[in-house]
Amino acid sequence: MFTNLETYQSRFWLKEEFLKKIGKSSSGFLLELFSRVDALVDQDLVYYDHQMDMETCFEKYSFHEFKWHQTPNGDMEWIFMLNRQGYLVDLAVAFYITKEEKYLKKWKEIVFDFILENEKEISHPEASWRVLDAGIRLMNWVKSLTYLPLSKFSEVERKQIQEAMSLHVNYIRTHLQEKHLLSNWGVLAVSGVLSFVYFFDEQPELYLWAKETLLKQASLQFTKTGLHWEQSPLYHHQVVMCFAYLFQIACYMGDEDQHIWKEVLIEPIRASYYLSNSSHMLLALNDSDTVDFSWVHSYYHLLGFESECPEYTMGVLYSGRAFDKKHKVNFEDWFYDEVGGLAVVKSSDIYFSLFCGLHGSSHGHASLGAISLEMDGVHFMTHPGRYTYTECENRVRFKSERMQNTVLVEKGHYPSIENSWGYHWVAKPLSIQMKKEEALYYFEAQWSIPMKDNETSSRAYVSRKMILDTQAKLLLVIDEEESGHALAQNFIIPTKHSNDVYSRFWTNGEMVTEAIQYSKRYNSLDEGIQLKIRNKKDPIFTCIALEPYSVEKESIPRLDCPGEERGTKIKCKTKSGELTIYYSPEDIHNGLKYLKDSNGNIVYGRMVAEKNNQKIRFR
Template identity: 25%
Template sequence: MNADGRTTSPYAVFTLLDLELPALAPVKGALSQARQDDALTELHRYLTSRSTPGWRAEDSRKQQHIDYIQQYCADELEVVMKTADEVMEQTFLFRFPWDMERSRIPVTFVEEIDWRYIPDKDVEWAYMLNRHRYWVALGQAYAITGNEEYARTFCCQLEDWMDRNPVPDMPTNDTLTWRTIEAGLRCANWIKALSYIQDSPLLTPTLLAKVMISLHEHSEYLALSFTGWKNISNWGVLETCGLFQTALYFPEFTRAKIWRRLGEERLGETARIQVMADGIQWEQSPTYHHEVLVCFLDCIRLARMNGLELQDELQQKVHQMAVASLYWAKPNHRQPMLGDSDDSDVRSILTYAGWLFQDSVLRFGGYDHMDYDNAWLFGTSGVEGYEQLIAEEPPYLSRSFTHSGHYVMRMGWDEQDLYLYFHCGPLGGGHGHADLLHFDLHAFGRDMLTDLGRYNYSDHTPLRKALKESAAHNTTTVDGIGFTEITDTWSFSQIAKPVGSKWISNPDFDYVEGSHDGYRHLDDPVHLLRRIIFIKPYYWLLVDSFSCRQEHTFSQHFHFAPGAVQMEDETFICRTNNEQEANLCIIPVNVKGLQGKIDDGVISREYNLLEPNQHAVYSRTGKGKVSMIQMLYPQPSGEPFCPLVEQVPIYRHTGEPVDAVQAEACRISFPERNEEHIIVISHEVPSSHLDSYVVEGIQIFGEVVLIVFANGQKKVTVIR
């Protein structure tokens, strides 16, 4: 249908095709005799019987493929079949793991589907409805069962959508059905679904011609819509992926070569511009990093299937993105919920990239056996080949991504190992949060400290803005003021910028520091610094310091994963209270003048999902130089006691005591191991002989120094 309401004849498809192609000779012959219906039949016969181009691996061992899905992917198959059955009843619930905006409440249309329906004032639901990911489930259900009702539902809903949603005359975002991001995603999902449904007699020659006309309209719409903003946005990749796939899947279109060239150019440009030198997509959201990565992987795979190789530079960038995802992943294989991100498992993506690039290290981060989605993409031969690709442990444990400002401390690659993620990078646009100096902590198989997620994208929900605020992250604030000002769902005014990160990593410790300028605009500017030291394999020391002239109140925020949390009244030791499981102890070094409290809060690990959690805040009021130091000790299950932590006096080598505004030291005792650590933190860079301090009779010189007493031996390490 055209925008003016005129219905396009299915015969119009012939004007869009290169009828000089030898494969279309029967179509051309029928047209030359004015047998248009026969020409549609010939076109249908050709398209549904050709072996190339293809969208997925053709599987001659169909039953073996189905058997594998049922044996190794039963949980995913259950979700797909449930979704397909619901869609047959016109019930929609967006529940797939990588659905960008999942829903919690099913919506059923008793009469015709309202393609512009907005429940609970969240337009993202309408956008999800018009991306048609659920039609892929219908296609897979049909491929497994042969039940024509799945094909019937797909064909009926597809034709209804085409008839009632004409393409606009010009690209526009003032629409629920034809934003360019939806148009691109629709192309990919329609082609997937068609590849599963094409053998059904319900996909008639007339309907297939209408689908081709609509995909042609989609492609022209996308070809005309590109802007400089698209080059820097995930939108540019997602919509170009749809354009490129249509060009490859339907090379019979006379415009296909032009679309393919545009697609290749735009994929190369978006990768060059959006993917930073360390492999992380600039928008500072793991969810959108992975959405972009999967689109790139789809294009590379589809190109290879059809005898093409995309530019080396693009493929190298995409491989870098997958490597970044590997190191980003927590020991439970899930991405950090940085920015607008959910608590999503990345193994399917690493499985995809590992097999596509034949990379044993990426395969290490993937599933032991090829998962549901990839089994459909690569077929039985891919499943068998993946089993033969030997996993190789990554060459590094801890890793810095300095261009984008991400730092990962890791004790090992076991699911029980300790992990800390620290962020000191740029905002990343609308999907970014005020999360500078935020960190996640995961240990012994549990999230301990975490980002709170995104909840949804609706300005009608106050929580959306609240979850983007500084205080909603494991960072610091001054006088209760956020360092970046959030104005609405997508906009900011005052934006803090990262300053001066440093990273050191070796087998015994990791060290990171970072700062930002978010409080330098105050009438009395505040300069701050966060330092995190990982003393392997036991604990972290968190050091926050502030410098100003007038009095301010400085706060540290700690957001816990769901579960009970308690804080002692006098020591302010904060501890999770997970019985029979691992816990986290936060132990302040200096409680003089310190205030502490625990508040109730919420966490959103999926879009539209809320759970209760708790939030600890430590505060100290002062002027000049002020610091707060905590030991972060992950406590293994069954271990009854936390380490003993106490301040230690510091002296200059000339004998004078050192004021705490200049340097502080703490002793950490592990009685059960007969081991003791002393850590010295200088709040000023040592610059003269007078800055050579003495602690417990030991003379040192350095900004951060570790002294370990164990087994009757003493070891002094200058960390920084």
């Protein structure tokens, strides 16, 4: 009955001496895992703080008091997480490492309790049997079984487990909807089915249905460069991890499907490198969290893909004996997906991101033009996070324009966010560009918003242009609106010290700061500062740098029309370098068409940078 599982285990399990070495590891990941399982086994307490948990909860609640359909904190996501049963994998891994029977005993207790609860009919479908949660639970049952010695299960127990998994498969297939083709829900549900089929089911028709459905989902949900359409780094990984596990099973079982899943995974895993910084902390863009994904990247790496391997021991714990070798990987310092609307610069000392793409699913925020920036380990600005999925003021506020690192049009028809999953309107992305010249990166994003009651005839057109100097370690931001509407920049800064803000930001506008809260992880709040910059006269110039620096601003008049300003010169100096920018808001289409500053320097173009005595025209 479990023959394929036995074959898999014989090829997957690590040697005992290596498992003992892992058990003695001081890895924070492993310490957290044992903290969770010991709380569950010894105290009947459950909480969710795993890096891949979609909805974390750090408060500990009684498992038996609330299973399988009650929530102790008013958040239905808590009970959804309980029903996904990710802790079964933790329990199985804990037994795998320590051989302590208490972990296996608790695993059986939970699984057979759930089976009994649903033996006669599906129990609590609204809490326990959403198609998403059923698929995740099914894969967690399969995955956890690969770590447990099958000799510990009687024939009766094996039969009960397999029949219960078959119930999951039938339920998912009959409840999957067409809309799930374009949803992380669909991938998480159907990948659970196929993981079961690989080990337990010989039905060709079911196998073909699951595989073909997953391939349709992959083709719909990823861009050519590998970005997931829902615009959330966390959900990008949730989907990728499902395909990665199917690839892993196929490889261990010698199934030809491994080649199919490898092709699906190459670009999404490569793209995922740019969705976290050099410390492997996830980009909290839209509905996502700031969380350490070291083990996830290590897992991808050991499976043979282009990813880093900062946590070898934890990675191999999940990849197994056949995938225990490191390999060389090389990445460009920048990533640009025009279709997905994401531009990233990532190196050992700089992490920058710009988003201006289609809204994606309801996990998207009002984040067009939003940026993040880290230099030398200092977080200049961060995304607001999501905090919760319940209907409340913080949920709406964190999704709104006013909590994004972007620019707002004064008197624009804000807010666009109506509630946790609804919108009054959605801004229209028009374009995003990224160019690289030596140490300079140029970015441009354009989008439009309604000025009144979502009328298409009355819209504001916003343009954000930026130059990142990776040598001088500074960023220049230029924001303007086509019709000259007044603008306001917002930045969420993860510090409580306003002096840090005023020493790092220079602007031609008026700066105001206020204390705010933002969220690094679901169900947690953090203290920070919001910087607001207003300028009634468009455009706004803002320069950001870490070390002490100086900025000189010069208005450049038109030579043949005295009194008419045609451009602006910004000269920025840091200890590490110098950057000069010449900017003209529009083409000079008659008369003298060049700019000439007070030093006699002549330039042509709308955006020209001068660096190391060389001029570079970006526009």
